[in-house]
Amino acid sequence: MTLWQQLDERFNTLQRREQLMIWASTLLLTLWLTFVYVLEPLWQAGNSYRDRLASVEKQHQEAQQLATTLRSELGTDADAEYRQRITQLEQQQRELTAQITQSTSHFIAAEQMVALLHNLLQSSSGVQLKQLTTAAPKAVLLAGQTEADTPLLYQHQLTLVINSNYAALLKVLNDIEQLPWLVNWAGLRYHVTDYPSADMTLELITVSEHEDFIRL
Known part of the structure; x- marks a missing residue:
């Protein structure tokens, strides 16, 4: 008789209550083994997947926030302030150029003043040029x-x-x-030296864009 047959005969001799207890114990053991070797690994794997999914979702949210920040920064023109400043400076330059043009248009150019005076005196009979100087x-x-700006x-x-x-x-x-240009007079002095001869000192003013334009 095999071991299985011996166990079957012994099981049949048991009371109904004892048989039910054995069946229940066997079922519980089967369920426990199924949980330990099958369900628990699956449950742990599921937890691992959930943790990884949560990590991926967090990284995705962080990436979205970073993208939003970058779009915001890219949407703001970082050079706008500099371009606005350049525009303002260009406008100031145009205004200053207009002022220079207006200031100099009616004046004889500094580089022309000396030559023009020489020609004027040469055409004046009996007039002698005794001295010609320029101030700083x-x-x-x-x-x-302002005084800090370049003139x-x-x-x-x-x-x-x-x-x-x-x-x-x-x-x-x-x-x-009678000259077609505007000449500013800074001063005029008349001094008789040997009548009817006299010295006349003229102080004339002109403007130029160049600091050292007048050279004698």
């Missing part, structure tokens, strides 16, 4: 400029001393007044 140029501040315009002053009689000197003054 002075910076002219335009609207919107864009300079004032030049010429002083000439001429000698002749009253009529000839008066003609020189009239000729200067």
Whole structure:
């Protein structure tokens, strides 16, 4: 008789209650073994997958936040402030250029002043040029400029001393007044040296974009 047959005979001799207990124990053992060797690994694997999924979702959220931040930063023009400043500077430059043009358009150019005076005196009979000097140029501040800014315009002053009689000197003054350019007078002095000869000192002002334009 085999072992299985012996166990079957012994099981049949048991009371109904004992048989049910054995069946229940066997079922519980089977369920427990199924849980330990099958369900538990699957459950642990499921937990692992859930943890990995949560990690991936977190990384995805962080990536979305980073993308949103980058889009926001890229949407903001980082050079806008500099371009606005450049536009303002260009506008200031145009305004200053207009001021320079307006300031110099009616004045005789500094580089023309000396040659023009020489020609004027040569055409005036009996007038002698005794002295011609220039003062240090002075910076002219335009609207919107401060003393710290680079000057864009300079004032030049010429002083000439001429000698002749009253009529000839008066003609020189009239000729200067008739010039098509505006000449500013800084001063005029008349001094009789040996009648009817007299010295007349003229201080004339012109403007230029160049600091050292007048050279004698």
